[in-house]
Amino acid sequence: MPALKAKAPKVPQAVSCTDPTIAPVPSNESVYERIREAILDHRLSPRTKLKEVALAELFGVTRSAVRHAFARLHAMKLIELRPNRGAIVASPSIAESRDLFAARRTIEGAIVDKLAREVSTQQVKELRKMVQREDHAYRHGEMREGLKLSVDFHRVIATMAGNTVFAEVLDQMVSRTPLVVAAYRDATRTNTCANREHADLVDAIAVHDADAAVRIMKCHLCSLESQLNFADNTPANELANIFGLDARSYKMPPRRSHV
Amino acid sequence: MPALKAKAPKVPQAVSCTDPTIAPVPSNESVYERIREAILDHRLSPRTKLKEVALAELFGVTRSAVRHAFARLHAMKLIELRPNRGAIVASPSIAESRDLFAARRTIEGAIVDKLAREVSTQQVKELRKMVQREDHAYRHGEMREGLKLSVDFHRVIATMAGNTVFAEVLDQMVSRTPLVVAAYRDATRTNTCANREHADLVDAIAVHDADAAVRIMKCHLCSLESQLNFADNTPANELANIFGLDARSYKMPPRRSHV
DNA sequence: ACGATTGATTTTGTACACAATATGCGTCAA
DNA sequence: TTGACGCATATTGTGTACAAAATCAATCGT
Numbered sequence: 001m002p003a004l005k006a007k008a009p010k011v012p013q014a015v016s017c018t019d020p021t022i023a024p025v026p027s028n029e030s031v032y033e034r035i036r037e038a039i040l041d042h043r044l045s046p047r048t049k050l051k052e053v054a055l056a057e058l059f060g061v062t063r064s065a066v067r068h069a070f071a072r073l074h075a076m077k078l079i080e081l082r083p084n085r086g087a088i089v090a091s092p093s094i095a096e097s098r099d100l101f102a103a104r105r106t107i108e109g110a111i112v113d114k115l116a117r118e119v120s121t122q123q124v125k126e127l128r129k130m131v132q133r134e135d136h137a138y139r140h141g142e143m144r145e146g147l148k149l150s151v152d153f154h155r156v157i158a159t160m161a162g163n164t165v166f167a168e169v170l171d172q173m174v175s176r177t178p179l180v181v182a183a184y185r186d187a188t189r190t191n192t193c194a195n196r197e198h199a200d201l202v203d204a205i206a207v208h209d210a211d212a213a214v215r216i217m218k219c220h221l222c223s224l225e226s227q228l229n230f231a232d233n234t235p236a237n238e239l240a241n242i243f244g245l246d247a248r249s250y251k252m253p254p255r256r257s258h259v
Numbered sequence: 260m261p262a263l264k265a266k267a268p269k270v271p272q273a274v275s276c277t278d279p280t281i282a283p284v285p286s287n288e289s290v291y292e293r294i295r296e297a298i299l300d301h302r303l304s305p306r307t308k309l310k311e312v313a314l315a316e317l318f319g320v321t322r323s324a325v326r327h328a329f330a331r332l333h334a335m336k337l338i339e340l341r342p343n344r345g346a347i348v349a350s351p352s353i354a355e356s357r358d359l360f361a362a363r364r365t366i367e368g369a370i371v372d373k374l375a376r377e378v379s380t381q382q383v384k385e386l387r388k389m390v391q392r393e394d395h396a397y398r399h400g401e402m403r404e405g406l407k408l409s410v411d412f413h414r415v416i417a418t419m420a421g422n423t424v425f426a427e428v429l430d431q432m433v434s435r436t437p438l439v440v441a442a443y444r445d446a447t448r449t450n451t452c453a454n455r456e457h458a459d460l461v462d463a464i465a466v467h468d469a470d471a472a473v474r475i476m477k478c479h480l481c482s483l484e485s486q487l488n489f490a491d492n493t494p495a496n497e498l499a500n501i502f503g504l505d506a507r508s509y510k511m512p513p514r515r516s517h518v
Numbered sequence: 519a520c521g522a523t524t525g526a527t528t529t530t531g532t533a534c535a536c537a538a539t540a541t542g543c544g545t546c547a548a
Numbered sequence: 549t550t551g552a553c554g555c556a557t558a559t560t561g562t563g564t565a566c567a568a569a570a571t572c573a574a575t576c577g578t
Contacts, residue, residue, distance in 0.1 A: 052530070062563055063530090071327075075334035084530060084569050099424040106369040106425075165358040166365075169428050311560070321533055322560090343539050343560060521578090528571070534564090541558070548550090 031059050031069040039078050039089055040151065040175060041144055046091035046183045050079060076172050078179065090179055094230045097180040101225040104173050105218045107166060108154065112201065112217045115161040116210035123160050124206045130156060131198050138195055146195075151178065153198055177224075186229035194223060290318050290328040298337050298348055299410065299434060300403055305350035305442045309338060335431050337438065349438055353489045356439040360484040363432050364477045366425060367413065371460065371476045374420040375469035382419050383465045389415060390458050397454055405454075410437065412457055436483075445488035453482060 035055075038044040050070070056063045070087050073079040079087045092100065115123075130153050137146035151174055158170040197220040204212040294314075297303045309329070315322045329346050332338040338346045351359065374382075389412050396405035410433055417429040456479040463472040 051528095053528090064562060064564090067531095068330075071330045072334075075331075086530065086570095096423055099422040102422055103424040103428070106365065110365040163358040163361055164355060165362040165432070169362070173424070310558095312558090323532060323534090326560095345540095345560065519578105521576105523576080524574090526571105526573085529569085531566105531568070533566085536561105536563090538561070539559080541556100543556085544554095546551105546553080548552105 031055070031061060031065055032072045034059065035069060035073060036076070036078060036175070039073075040148070040178045042147075042178065042182050044089050046089050046179060048089045050087040050089065052086070077176055090176075091183055092176065092180050094184070097184060097228070097230070098225075100173060100176055100180060101221055104170070104177070105221050107170055107173070108158070108217050108221065109214045111158050111161040111163070111166055111170065112205065112213040113210045114163065115157060116205045116208055116213040118162075119160070119205050119208070124202065127153075127156070127160075127202045127205065131195065131202055134198065135195050147178070150195075150198070151175075181228065184228040184230055186227060194220065197223065290314070290320060290324055291331045293318065294328060294332060295335070295337060295434070298332075299407070299437045301406075301437060301441050303348050305348050305438060307348045309346040309348065311345070336435055349435075350442055351435065351439050353443070356443060356487070356489070357484075359432060359435055359439060360480055363429070363436070364480050366429055366432070367417070367476050367480065368473045370417050370420040370422070370425055370429065371464065371472040372469045373422065374416060375464045375467055375472040377421075378419070378464050378467070383461065386412075386415070386419075386461045386464065390454065390461055393457065394454050406437070409454075409457070410434075440487065443487040443489055445486060453479065456482065 035044070035050070044050075052063045052066050052070075055066045059066070070079060070081065074081045074087075078090055080090050081087050130149065134146055134149040134153060137143075137149055154174045155167075155171055158167040158174075161167070197216060201213060201216045201220065204216055294303070294309070303309075311322045311325050311329075315325045318325070329338060329340065333340045333346075337349055339349050340346050389408065393405055393408040393412060396402075396408055413433045414426075414430055417426040417433075420426070456475060460472060460475045460479065463475055
């Protein structure tokens, strides 16, 4: 690796900006993926400032690379880009979070409806394997792995349904969900992703019972949403929410109830 | 305006890359918007190469600015970014186009269902005004303006429904639709956006008849889709489609029927 | 003691130069 | 005539330097 510029005395260390665990390997592999994974894993929490130079040094890449990654993360709504003020991990408002779940109910409802009608036995087998792996992770207390598998389960279902537009849209929504959970999870509850519901869903799909599959999926999403606490919030958001405002200072459109 | 670099002898003119009509005003306003509008208006057709320097000179900005615009356009799926080979206007495949319409039926169905239930009289008034303007444009033969208003109609409905997540997703889908039309429009048919259907939709929404509104919206989208010709294609795509391949050379996943 | 102001420092934004890659054309051989 | 090769040109990719803006802290005045 080429020698770095003599900036060491000026920049003692990448202070407090990012959790060091987001850089376990010094590879020059996709910065985007690394940050994305960190957000999905709750290692980076909402509103965390993402400094360009700090991340660039951390990953051993140039600022340009970090900037490219930022652009993609912003397109996925995982970070917020504030002009001249840098990037922070997105912090979905309550309204946005509700809208997200409502949208997921509609879209994933349509997806499982389609999949239940035309699923192959091979696909069912694959889905069962996923549920099993997820179950295994939770039973062994590997919560982080379980969460990832749970997210993947929804993504795989979307892909199997065969509508690429839906799959892409859902990928974004599924990725945003962990951010909502991070922002509004209820510390007093278990928040374990009901694995049983995934198993039931696969059963319904396997016997081509589209109506049941849709019902279970919507129920599953409602149950996830109900585990959140939109009233008593995390410190990062509490002031903003107490006053009924979005934490971002600009643009708070008048809100209505969700779907 | 500062003098340009003495590159005139090396670059005689921005040849054939872009329609000159996309640069009617020499403003340094958003490059993204300019290109986006050009694509929505069918002034830039699918597969058109977008050269960075040509566009930069055309708009009087740097290549960096054009690149930023490209990143956003790519996120909106309006252009395709081929590594080391530059950007071209996206050319949706047949499968992708069908998926897009299927997704729109589901999402816009949910949107009008919600809107019909909670619409205000003020909103109805606004919708009627939009239909009127659209009708006016078509009656006066302003097809381009009519198309824009028609697209806006769908966007406004999505915004009024109040689910920001749906509104954002739909914005992307609505923006992609003109590209599909450009790629697969049937030259032998009129392809006029049935303004009457928009009026009927507003009527159903106005009387809070959610079921009728959903039915009309889905019917409207099906009618739009049925005006397209997925068999006998434009020159740009015809070879690829004759052989059952996506025009892009890489990655053609096995396809299933749409929702 | 509090708030405003100014200046030093940090951080982000942008233009440009150079490197890497692709494209197009002319030549040559079969 | 056709196809392959190689060079010249055009085009995209990326690192870096500099400019602009925001942040932070100390100072000053009330």
